[in-house]
Amino acid sequence: MKIAFFTETFLPKVDGIVTRLTKTVQYLVEAGDEVVVFCPEGCPDTYMGAKVIGVAAMPLPLYPELKLGLPGPAVSDALENFQPDLIHVVNPAVLGLGGIWLAKTNNIRLIASYHTHLPKYLEHYGMGMLEPLLWELLKAAHNQAVLNLCTSTAMVKELSEKGIQNTALWQRGVDTETFRPELRNDNMRQRLLGEFSDEGSLLIYVGRLSAEKQIERIKPVLEALPNARLALVGDGPYRQQLEKIFQNTATNFVGYLSGEELASAYACGDAFLFPSSTETLGLVLLEAMAAGCPVVGANRGGIPDIITDQINGCLYNPDGKNEGSESLIQATQAILGNESQRLSMRKAAREEAEKWGWRSATNQLRNYYTDVIDKKYDGQSLSN
Structure with a gap:
């Protein structure tokens, strides 16, 4: 398979999302898949055999460590050259919305995943009144995807209740060789x-x-x-x-x-x-x-x-x-x-x-990818 990721955060930043992405990329490449990652500038050119393309970005005012990528023609050209089978948008914001638009305009199958509970963050920054609006924006973005992956059963349930369709669980993973x-x-x-x-x-x-x-x-x-x-x-x-x-x-x-x-x-x-x-x-x-x-x-x-x-x-x-x-x-x-x-x-x-290795989590993800690419997914919840 040929997979294009659009993510609002990647190396050199270190957090749980980046850990999951880097491990996912590693095991996708080991499985023989071709991977391109579009992410904010400042990233390495390659990672574990995947090509990484940095996009001009600006820091988010409330979250200066998080940079919002601004997709331009170069992103569209790189995607056209790569010809992916599937686009996976991680935590869609500015760059992610570009990925969604490119998937729709180029008739490429689209998966999105939800990792950061931003609506709940708002109250900690004195903006809780904006939570309903943010949910509407998230719903509009995520419902463009054929499948929306969440990393816990609670988030699968909550996103479904908020009107985000076609949710499924992307199982957890941890590096039990490094952490012991x-x-x-x-x-x-x-x-x-x-x-x-x-x-x-x-x-x-x-x-x-x-x-x-x-x-x-x-x-x-x-x-x-x-x-x-x-x-x-x-x-x-x-x-x-x-x-x-x-x-x-x-x-x-x-x-x-x-x-x-x-x-x-x-x-x-x-x-x-x-x-x-x-x-x-x-x-x-x-x-x-x-x-x-x-x-x-x-x-x-x-x-x-x-x-x-x-x-x-x-x-x-x-x-x-x-x-x-x-x-x-x-x-x-x-x-x-x-x-x-x-x-x-x-x-x-x-x-x-020890029950939750990254290889197993990535194998589960590849099964989702295969079903979406082969159009076996009919809009109902996939088995977890």
């Missing part, structure tokens, strides 16, 4: 602790430091558990505010880590806290679990697909008393309070992650 428990070591643990002593439990968060991630919800946990320490791995526009919020607490801002250092950081945590209630999936949770770290996540969005409460981690209610702080404290205590239970959760977390 054996990378736990004293040197990385001390790096995560920073100036704080290793006398209690080490809580970790990995991801973008931004308002919608609701990281400030971890502060009451530190106040309730005075022997706990927190390592925040990552960076983003909310860092300065978070430094003020967590002032005078046992919190270390580690910054970005990648590769084996990141995998080691996951493995060194006693519990991974992910308070966000806006996640379509939460790939970092799977990475933590692959590293054998028990996780705490919100009982919202795609997270319950990953966490089996009290087995491989704990779910908390983000809408409970004091904006979920009591529930988050209790979930964290459930992991930290019983050593034998925590060890059991570490083992169960790894076992859950």
Whole structure:
């Protein structure tokens, strides 16, 4: 097959969407498919045998790390030269809309996928009143596609309820070779602790430091558990505010880590806290679990697909008393309070992650592609 991706985010940016895309491209090429990726400028020219075409882009005001590509004639010419069997638009915005238009005008089969729960982000930036309008725009874009893929059962259900048609599940995946428990070591643990002593439990968060991630919800946990320490791995526009919020607490801002250092950081945590209630999936949770770290996540969005409460981690209610702080404290205590239970959760977390390899996820995607190209898809939900 010949597949053209249109994505609003790609390398060198690092996030869950880029991780999924890079792994997908890798396994598509290994399977013998030809792949072209259209993405914002600043990208490499090639990746794992796929051609990557950078498009002039401008930063999104609320999300400066996200650049909106502006498709021009060069994109149309490159697509005509490639002659794809199918266009896959990832999180359609400006560049994605260009991909949708090119698919329609050139009679190319079109798939779209939904990864970022933007309507729910709006309330964290003081623009919640625009949520109904954004859903209408998303519906208009996604309903141009033959098939709309979501990364969790909750998102399949929610998009269907919002009027987005022909939804199906694109199964989760994680790199269990990179992320593994054996990378736990004293040197990385001390790096995560920073100036704080290793006398209690080490809580970790990995991801973008931004308002919608609701990281400030971890502060009451530190106040309730005075022997706990927190390592925040990552960076983003909310860092300065978070430094003020967590002032005078046992919190270390580690910054970005990648590769084996990141995998080691996951493995060194006693519990991974992910308070966000806006996640379509939460790939970092799977990475933590692959590293054998028990996780705490919100009982919202795609997270319950990953966490089996009290087995491989704990779910908390983000809408409970004091904006979920009591529930988050209790979930964290459930992991930290019983050593034998925590060890059991570490083992169960790894076992859950081992079920979800990227090769399997990409094989499922290729089956969707084949059915769409062969026009076997009749507008009803495909089997998941």
